[in-house]
Amino acid sequence: MNKRWLRRLDFTLIFAAAAIILMSLVIIGSATHINTAAGGNFVQRQGVFAILNVALVVFLMNFDYKMLQRYGMKLYGVNLVLLLAVMLFGHSALGAQRWIQIGPITLQPSEFSKIIMIISMAALLEDKIGKLNTLQDLLPIAAFIGVPFLLVLKQPDLGTSLVFVAIFLGMVFAAGVNLRLLGMLFGAGILVSPVLWHFLKDYQKMRILVFLDPNVDPLGSGYHIIQSEIAIGSGQLFGKGLFEGTQSQLDFLPENHTDFIFAVVGEELGFIGAAFLLLLYLILLWRGIRIAQEASDAFGMLLAVGITSMLAFHVLVNIGMTMGIMPVTGIPLPLMSYGVSSLTTNIMAIALLLNIYMKKQRLIF
Amino acid sequence: MMNEFETRLKVLGGLIVFIVMLLVARAGYLQVYRGDEYVRRSDGNRTRLVPTVASRGTFFDRNGQSIVENRPSFTVSLLPLTAPIQPEVITRLAELLNVPRVEIEAKVAAHTGYEPIRVKNDVGPELLTVIEEQSELYPGVIIEVQAVRDYLYKAQGAHILGYVSEISEAELEARKEEGYRTGDIIGQFGLERIYDQELRGTNGGELVEVDVTGKPVQILGQKEPISGHDLHLTIDWRLQAATEKAVDDQLALIGAKAAAAVVMNPQTGEVLALVSRPAFDPNLFVHGISEKNWQAINENPYDPLDNKATTGEYPPGSTFKIVTGTAALSEEVVTPTEQILDTGVYWLGEKGNAGGEVLGWLDFTSALAHSDNYYFYEMGYRLGVDRLEKYARMFGLGEKTGINLPYESEGLVPSRAYKEKYLDDDWYDSETLDAAIGQGFNLVTPLQAAMVMGEIAANGQRFQPYLVSKIVDADGKIIKEYKPKLLSTLDVPDEVIRLVQQGLRDVTKEGTAAGVFGAYFPVDIAGKTGTAENTQGADHGWFVAYGPFSDPSIVVSVIVENGGFGSQSAVPIGKRILEAAFGLDGSAPIVNANLKPRP
Numbered sequence: 001m002n003k004r005w006l007r008r009l010d011f012t013l014i015f016a017a018a019a020i021i022l023m024s025l026v027i028i029g030s031a032t033h034i035n036t037a038a039g040g041n042f043v044q045r046q047g048v049f050a051i052l053n054v055a056l057v058v059f060l061m062n063f064d065y066k067m068l069q070r071y072g073m074k075l076y077g078v079n080l081v082l083l084l085a086v087m088l089f090g091h092s093a094l095g096a097q098r099w100i101q102i103g104p105i106t107l108q109p110s111e112f113s114k115i116i117m118i119i120s121m122a123a124l125l126e127d128k129i130g131k132l133n134t135l136q137d138l139l140p141i142a143a144f145i146g147v148p149f150l151l152v153l154k155q156p157d158l159g160t161s162l163v164f165v166a167i168f169l170g171m172v173f174a175a176g177v178n179l180r181l182l183g184m185l186f187g188a189g190i191l192v193s194p195v196l197w198h199f200l201k202d203y204q205k206m207r208i209l210v211f212l213d214p215n216v217d218p219l220g221s222g223y224h225i226i227q228s229e230i231a232i233g234s235g236q237l238f239g240k241g242l243f244e245g246t247q248s249q250l251d252f253l254p255e256n257h258t259d260f261i262f263a264v265v266g267e268e269l270g271f272i273g274a275a276f277l278l279l280l281y282l283i284l285l286w287r288g289i290r291i292a293q294e295a296s297d298a299f300g301m302l303l304a305v306g307i308t309s310m311l312a313f314h315v316l317v318n319i320g321m322t323m324g325i326m327p328v329t330g331i332p333l334p335l336m337s338y339g340v341s342s343l344t345t346n347i348m349a350i351a352l353l354l355n356i357y358m359k360k361q362r363l364i365f
Numbered sequence: 366m367m368n369e370f371e372t373r374l375k376v377l378g379g380l381i382v383f384i385v386m387l388l389v390a391r392a393g394y395l396q397v398y399r400g401d402e403y404v405r406r407s408d409g410n411r412t413r414l415v416p417t418v419a420s421r422g423t424f425f426d427r428n429g430q431s432i433v434e435n436r437p438s439f440t441v442s443l444l445p446l447t448a449p450i451q452p453e454v455i456t457r458l459a460e461l462l463n464v465p466r467v468e469i470e471a472k473v474a475a476h477t478g479y480e481p482i483r484v485k486n487d488v489g490p491e492l493l494t495v496i497e498e499q500s501e502l503y504p505g506v507i508i509e510v511q512a513v514r515d516y517l518y519k520a521q522g523a524h525i526l527g528y529v530s531e532i533s534e535a536e537l538e539a540r541k542e543e544g545y546r547t548g549d550i551i552g553q554f555g556l557e558r559i560y561d562q563e564l565r566g567t568n569g570g571e572l573v574e575v576d577v578t579g580k581p582v583q584i585l586g587q588k589e590p591i592s593g594h595d596l597h598l599t600i601d602w603r604l605q606a607a608t609e610k611a612v613d614d615q616l617a618l619i620g621a622k623a624a625a626a627v628v629m630n631p632q633t634g635e636v637l638a639l640v641s642r643p644a645f646d647p648n649l650f651v652h653g654i655s656e657k658n659w660q661a662i663n664e665n666p667y668d669p670l671d672n673k674a675t676t677g678e679y680p681p682g683s684t685f686k687i688v689t690g691t692a693a694l695s696e697e698v699v700t701p702t703e704q705i706l707d708t709g710v711y712w713l714g715e716k717g718n719a720g721g722e723v724l725g726w727l728d729f730t731s732a733l734a735h736s737d738n739y740y741f742y743e744m745g746y747r748l749g750v751d752r753l754e755k756y757a758r759m760f761g762l763g764e765k766t767g768i769n770l771p772y773e774s775e776g777l778v779p780s781r782a783y784k785e786k787y788l789d790d791d792w793y794d795s796e797t798l799d800a801a802i803g804q805g806f807n808l809v810t811p812l813q814a815a816m817v818m819g820e821i822a823a824n825g826q827r828f829q830p831y832l833v834s835k836i837v838d839a840d841g842k843i844i845k846e847y848k849p850k851l852l853s854t855l856d857v858p859d860e861v862i863r864l865v866q867q868g869l870r871d872v873t874k875e876g877t878a879a880g881v882f883g884a885y886f887p888v889d890i891a892g893k894t895g896t897a898e899n900t901q902g903a904d905h906g907w908f909v910a911y912g913p914f915s916d917p918s919i920v921v922s923v924i925v926e927n928g929g930f931g932s933q934s935a936v937p938i939g940k941r942i943l944e945a946a947f948g949l950d951g952s953a954p955i956v957n958a959n960l961k962p963r964p
Binding site: 170173174176222223226229230231232233234235236237246266267270271274275278279281282285286289292293301305308309312315316319320323325 | 370371373374376377378380381382384385387388389391392393395396397399400401402403404406407572585586
């Protein structure tokens with residue numbers, strides 16, 4: 001590790017990501033009652049994995065992201081195998097089959113599969129930039145992402161499968177797809193959505209109905225939304241203070257260290273804290289776009305756009321859900337939600353962005 | 366080209382700024398603009414989820430007789446909402462309810478949160494009236510109504526019905542995804558456990574906004590509970606009662622403690638009665654079982670919570686000669702007429718009949734009727750363990766029958782493979798002899814013993830045993846109906862089954878059960894006695910039987926643990942069960958009896 005290597009790091013991005021992770025450890029601690037005897041060891045686990053991941057990032061920095069291009073298709077194959085493995089051997093929780101157990105760790109392959117899809121999509125699109133003008137150009141790419149999309153939807157994990165859609169849209173948009181064509185595809189998607197509705201599980205349908213009207217199921221998923229809104233709203237400008245959120249501490253809020261962690265931020269740190277966290281996300285995502293703009297090649301640009309689309313979609317859907325402007329889909333808040341698979345995926349995504357930044361074209365040295 | 370990218374990336378950047386601004390705006394709207402309203406809803410007041418527990422499905426016997434119901438139970442509780450409970454209220458309450466003061470004080474001291482503190486369950490109406498009329502003397506005391514399980518016939522059928530209790534933390538963790546919540550009632554044993562999902566229904570409730578004192582301000586949402594489904598059983602409750610009485614009387618008479626009995630229809634697999642002794646009263650569990658009662662159950666060496674009819678594994682003893690006999694005839698290692706001379710002591714292993722009885726020349730049916738060990742040692746020797754194993758498996762031994770009760774045992778079929786695997790030892794011929802007469806590496810459950818006899822009764826057909834005929838919802842609509850399920854048919858010639866049937870009929874005419882059945886039992890019965898040697902104590906007594914012989918409507922299996930000879934311990938029980946079933950005890954017949962004319 002020499003000084004030049006260090007100089008080429010994107011410190012703004014590192015600062016934003018590190019600040020979010022630190023905030024996450026504090027909030028997870030509060031949500032899991034670390035200050036009481038009954039508290040769990042969630043913070044330790046998340047913290048240990050964050051540190052292990054930083055080591056992984058440093059290691060990955062020694063490689064050039066460009067070599068990933070060659071493995072794009074192989075990774076795609078591995079991805080499908082992993083998703084099929086979940087289907088066959090996975091164990092289910094909360095009515096969904098998403099996890100596989102390896103020793104003491106439960107892995108959620110659909111988390112990693114997001115990154116894999118970004119890499120293989122970028123490899124596929126790299127030489128098609130500006131050549132996405134007809135339906136024949138676009139359909140193979142839609143099918144390419146359609147297979148893992150359906151596998152994940154089947155788990156069932158509606159949230160993650162929609163992340164694939166967001167990645168697809170962001171990347172083909174950046175690759176210069178004909179906008180009329182994209183509009184048509186979108187229209188077709190809306191037309192077939194009543195068909196897809198039939199494939200949704202009852203609880204998924206319920207979540208969407210509840211989003212439209214939380215009073216449909218005030219004791220089930222509507223309960224989450226109502227309680228989450230009360231938690232955030234009652235935080236007011238300055239919040240109730242760490243460990244002081246009544247909604248969070250008395251467990252009115254379910255899943256408050258995972259999917260609903262933003263509600264704890266809102267309740268305990270108030271609008272100031274919530275806005276600060278959102279500002280950190282803005283910096284993070286903004287750097288993602290800048291890195292795309294400055295990337296030295298089309299592959300790097302596409303990677304950066306894919307990663308940024310993924311992160312932005314997660315932020316929008318997760319935080320929107322806790323505030324009642326998005327349906328409950330159960331996707332985590334990047335770098336904030338408790339969960340080893342999600343944390344690792346997102347840190348790897350940030351590492352890729354850093355790597356692309358390091359290899360950018362420099363006019364002045 | 367590059368320009369086009371630049372523009373598109375700028376558009377994406379703009380979209381991201383827009384998204385974050387949108388989220389900030391929404392947070393501002395909720396927290397700053399509407400903050401006061403949400404503070405009111407979260408503070409002091411809070412929204413409270415008041416569950417309305419769905420009424421649990423009930424049980425009916427095959428004739429529609431109600432067996433298990435729900436009854437209201439009144440619990441006196443303390444709810445310290447505004448102020449701590451005053452000591453004089455505790456004193457008054459302790460006196461009124463006859464609960465030790467210290468016990469209430471301990472509960473109050475340990476209490477946190479908003480849940481009421483339960484002081485006493487199942488409080489009678491007189492005491493409730495006192496509390497209600499003098500409510501000013503009992504501030505903070507509330508009366509809660511709960512529906513609790515009422516097993517109308519106490520311990521009768523306890524091992525079929527099972528019991529319920531509040532869900533434990535471990536169960537909650539394991540079954541959260543199935544929709545269980547803290548405080549839920551869950552089936553723990555028997556049908557209550559197996560059909561818990563059907564019985565429990567869906568809880569409803571109200572999402573209520575309450576003020577500081579806990580009074581409801583407004584209802585934010587409401588959901589009606591959906592009652593659980595009712596179970597209609599194949600059990601005949603009158604026959605169940607008669608079977609239990611027959612078992613209890615006999616146990617008292619001979620001083621044995623544990624037994625099991627299974628009564629089935631061999632032509633359908635319907636279980637008509639199922640008994641295990643000792644039993645327990647499921648009502649003891651409805652409010653959480655008391656320390657004292659739990660100790661009594663737990664320390665009983667005969668384990669009342671063990672359903673011996675399906676879980677107990679015993680050497681089948683001579684009842685296994687049905688299998689050995691069927692195998693010997695089918696494999697043609699003996700002809701029905703071949704006479705074998707019982708000389709007392711078999712050359713290999715130097716064993717004979719219990720008590721040293723020597724029966725002389727015997728053909729197949731008389732050997733079966735008199736349960737001659739010498740003859741069946743010879744059959745075992747001629748067959749070898751592999752063929753014995755094959756036929757035992759054909760009868761369905763060594764595997765679960767698939768009855769809808771939890772914790773069913775598989776039993777054990779004699780085989781070389783088992784001995785190699787678990788004892789790492791070769792199979793010896795002398796062990797084949799033991800196996801042939803139902804000893805050694807040979808275990809069955811009383812249910813499996815009934816199945817073997819039932820297969821002979823139904824001319825080789827093996828029906829899956831079942832206890833529930835239909836599941837009906839609260840509106841009387843049938844949700845699921847269970848029909849007889851044929852599992853397999855014995856792959857043996859018809860004449861073989863007929864010969865075995867004849868041998869078994871002779872058991873009650875001239876053989877080992879003739880003494881109890883007497884010369885003039887009005888229904889033709891096929892039976893088989895057994896005495897299972899037991900290394901831990903006195904022998905277990907077996908009896909399996911079916912009748913009427915020509916068109917069997919009932920098969921019975923009885924075991925008396927440490928009861929000694931089957932003919933003395935189990936046969937009298939079996940006989941009384943058959944008498945009750947055929948209406949020979951003065952009551953109305955329960956199953957088709959085909960009474961033969963009195964001579």
